[in-house]
Amino acid sequence: MLAVLGAVALGVQIWALTDCLRTPAADFQRVSKRSKQFWGALTAVSTFFGFLYLLPAATALVAPNMGMLMIINLAGATVAGVYLADVRPALAEVRGRGRGNQTRGTSW
Template structure:
């Protein structure tokens, strides 16, 4: 169950980051559209919730089978977004690798 919660946390992180990003930033890095990534990470988050929720309600082990496969697919999509798309979006926004840490943007 702990692993399912970690996976759900990764999926929520990817979805919330995608939600906060401007659609024009996706066009500037030549990645798929924001709606594509929102659908992919949101769908993964949905299946992650469906995987964890029954085990939290009954305090039992999570189910195996199709829900596990869909949850793993969702975490792969979220991981792809976080490892491939997000770093390029951060560079476009000016917070990427080549930028020095100058503190908060506030």
């Protein structure tokens, strides 16, 4: 069960990392949400620890520090969640894809 949750967390971490890497650095400056390098480093480290968490499960090894890896992976998932819940919507508004943009005639 923990491996499934770890896989979900890794998926969220990869999503945050790819979104961060695809976003121009100027957009981060416009929304005053730190820099692209800051969020890129955080989400990359987050994704790395998410991968490390799943490595023992994939190789069927029992790691003695699995508890510590779980805490680090939880912190990484939190970083990815903060990026996706706070930074990404602000960046979407700058790009014209935010909630306040009603130019397309849709309510989404």
